[in-house]
Amino acid sequence: xxxxxxxxxxxxHRKWNFLLSVIAVITAVAxxxxxxxxxxxxxxxTSKIMLGAGFNLRILxxxxxMYEFWIHHFTPHTMPESYCDKxxxxxxxxxxxxxxxxxxxxxxxxxxxxxxxxxxxxxxxRIPPGKPKKPLQPPVKKGQVHLGYHIARxxxxxxxxxxxxxxxxxxxxxxxxETNNPEGDDIxxxxxxxxxxxxxxFPEQVNEIKAIDCLCQTSVNETQEQTLExxxxxxxxxxxxVKVFHWKQIxxxxxxxxxxxRRLVAxxxxxxxxxxxxxxxxxxxxxxxxxxxxxGVMRALGYGSGRIAILFVVKAFIIGLLGAxxxxxxxxxxxxxxxxxxxxxxxxxxxxxxxxxxxxxxLAPIFAALASFIPTMIAVTQDPAQTLRQE
Amino acid sequence: MLHAEHIxxxxxxxxxxxxxxxxxxLKIDKGEFLVFRGASGSGKTTLLMxxxxxxxxxxxxxxxxxxxxxxxxxxxxxxxxxxxxxxxFQMFHLVPYLTVLENVMLALKNGSRETTGEEALxxxxxLHLADxxxxxxxxxxxxxxxxxxxxxxLITQPKVILADEPTGNLDPENAADVMAYLHEFHQNGGTVxxxxxxxxxDQYADRIIHLSNGRLEYR
Numbered sequence: 001x002x003x004x005x006x007x008x009x010x011x012x013h014r015k016w017n018f019l020l021s022v023i024a025v026i027t028a029v030a031x032x033x034x035x036x037x038x039x040x041x042x043x044x045x046t047s048k049i050m051l052g053a054g055f056n057l058r059i060l061x062x063x064x065x066m067y068e069f070w071i072h073h074f075t076p077h078t079m080p081e082s083y084c085d086k087x088x089x090x091x092x093x094x095x096x097x098x099x100x101x102x103x104x105x106x107x108x109x110x111x112x113x114x115x116x117x118x119x120x121x122x123x124x125x126r127i128p129p130g131k132p133k134k135p136l137q138p139p140v141k142k143g144q145v146h147l148g149y150h151i152a153r154x155x156x157x158x159x160x161x162x163x164x165x166x167x168x169x170x171x172x173x174x175x176x177x178e179t180n181n182p183e184g185d186d187i188x189x190x191x192x193x194x195x196x197x198x199x200x201x202f203p204e205q206v207n208e209i210k211a212i213d214c215l216c217q218t219s220v221n222e223t224q225e226q227t228l229e230x231x232x233x234x235x236x237x238x239x240x241x242v243k244v245f246h247w248k249q250i251x252x253x254x255x256x257x258x259x260x261x262r263r264l265v266a267x268x269x270x271x272x273x274x275x276x277x278x279x280x281x282x283x284x285x286x287x288x289x290x291x292x293x294x295x296g297v298m299r300a301l302g303y304g305s306g307r308i309a310i311l312f313v314v315k316a317f318i319i320g321l322l323g324a325x326x327x328x329x330x331x332x333x334x335x336x337x338x339x340x341x342x343x344x345x346x347x348x349x350x351x352x353x354x355x356x357x358x359x360x361x362x363l364a365p366i367f368a369a370l371a372s373f374i375p376t377m378i379a380v381t382q383d384p385a386q387t388l389r390q391e
Numbered sequence: 392m393l394h395a396e397h398i399x400x401x402x403x404x405x406x407x408x409x410x411x412x413x414x415x416x417l418k419i420d421k422g423e424f425l426v427f428r429g430a431s432g433s434g435k436t437t438l439l440m441x442x443x444x445x446x447x448x449x450x451x452x453x454x455x456x457x458x459x460x461x462x463x464x465x466x467x468x469x470x471x472x473x474x475x476x477x478x479x480f481q482m483f484h485l486v487p488y489l490t491v492l493e494n495v496m497l498a499l500k501n502g503s504r505e506t507t508g509e510e511a512l513x514x515x516x517x518l519h520l521a522d523x524x525x526x527x528x529x530x531x532x533x534x535x536x537x538x539x540x541x542x543x544x545l546i547t548q549p550k551v552i553l554a555d556e557p558t559g560n561l562d563p564e565n566a567a568d569v570m571a572y573l574h575e576f577h578q579n580g581g582t583v584x585x586x587x588x589x590x591x592x593d594q595y596a597d598r599i600i601h602l603s604n605g606r607l608e609y610r
Contacts, residue, residue: 013488297484301498302473304466385446389436
């Protein structure tokens with residue numbers, strides 16, 4: 001009978017010890033795979049956003065009172081819509097999306113109910129020539145509106161209904177999902193910019209321009225802050241009566257999520273590994289204790305320390321291999337199933353990371369063998385005469 | 392054949408050192424049936440383990456022919472045990488997850504001797520275990536377990552069998568059977584050393600040596 005067969009027979013005999021050890025490895029591997037896969041998804045998504053993304057800038061009329069702006073989410077000051085074209089035509093920097101809006105607080109009516117809303121007119125998105133991109137904000141046709149979640153809910157409106165704004169009826173073509181964001185998007189009514197300009201009597205005026213993915217030539221050693229400052233200066237050269245600030249909400253959220261993942265991997269993962277290491281070690285120790293007589297009798301039959309150690313090491317490797325395979329698939333399954341719930345932002349970037357499998361298959365058996373090292377040493381160094389006398 | 396030369400064994404314990412054997416000097420001839428008798432704690436099992444190359448004496452030497460057993464390295468001593476010595480224990484010490492046949496074959500898998508499974512089958516048949524080959528130890532009676540243990544000791548065709556209370560857990564009928572197998576081995580030229588606190592082996596013994604407080608007493 002080969003050593004391997006003997007190990008398999010022992011495993012079959014002491015199933016619970018084996019199963020609990022495999023579960024320990026599965027736990028450790030699944031945790032690692034899940035955190036690394038989600039971490040990778042987070043990095044992938046962040047780098048996708050940041051790659052060529054440059055800076056997202058918010059451009060407001062110079063006289064904007066920022067306190068008022070942050071409280072009301074709009075400024076009563078306006079600037080010409082044509083500023084968008086000036087930005088796009090500047091050769092010193094490039095912008096991938098320009099989004100001009102005119103937002104005002106209005107009263108909206110429908111179904112004998114009324115509510116205060118932020119009415120946002122969206123200009124057709126200007127996209128630089130040669131850079132066909134999907135628009136960031138879905139365009140709204142004249143005479144139509146898209147409703148924020150709370151407005152639609154409170155006024156009991158659905159697609160196809162009618163809503164009255166500034167004395168004019170608009171057709172509801174879309175009711176948006178709840179966002180809960182601090183920009184007040186849930187109480188917005190999106191309309192065509194021309195409609196808003198006409199009814200508010202601000203022809204060809206806007207009160208905010210979002211310049212997304214602004215890039216300019218930078219030197220290698222330039223910091224992010226220096227590049228940002230340069231971009232700001234460039235814009236102010238073209239548009240002296242505006243104020244420009246960095247709009248980093250999305251990037252920051254992703255950055256924080258990535259940091260969270262790193263912290264998770266850096267702190268919790270080693271803790272899980274240590275707990276599992278101890279867990280396997282204790283089980284291996286119990287296994288050695290239970291097999292003292294067997295070890296003693298094998299010594300009496302002339303088996304050396306090496307052969308006895310191999311029995312435990314091979315078992316540890318089997319535990320590690322099975323745990324690695326099962327842990328990888330369980331961790332991946334968990335990530336695919338629940339990762340989307342936990343990390344909403346990177347949900348789309350979560351996908352199985354098969355490249356982890358070879359590493360896990362190599363490392364987990366080493367991990368299990370390491371956990372069994374001390375018990376194995378106890379097994380090979382115990383005095384067989386003493387054992388056989390006591391048992 | 393075996394010569395224990397001024398053997399002493401001291402076990403360190405929490406309550407201080409315990410002298411298990413005290414200057415034991417003994418020669419055992421080839422083909423001898425030797426019985427060590429003594430009360431519990433008299434040192435007889437310790438002496439058996441030392442004679443079986445299983446436990447270093449604190450003082451003294453053990454020779455098997457010209458070979459100083461404890462001058463050998465661990466690997467050579469293990470090989471020496473595999474090739475020359477068979478053990479039979481009171482608690483049988485069969486490997487619980489192996490069948491009767493596998494337990495017997497286990498003794499051969501350490502390179503002690505080339506043999507075929509056929510030889511093990513014949514031996515087990517002779518020990519009335521032919522219908523228990525695929526049974527695990529837990530499925531056997533105590534008598535059957537000890538017979539399986541004896542088969543495991545015999546399969547390597549050792550020169551010496553060391554038996555530590557081999558009938559301690561058996562009823563008189565099974566005890567008589569076990570002693571008969573050891574006697575048969577002795578009749579075929581093997582050396583048998585039995586440690587016991589009863590008179591069960593006396594009728595087969597060439598020599599009976601009493602142990603008391605780690606010393607030999609010749610009566």
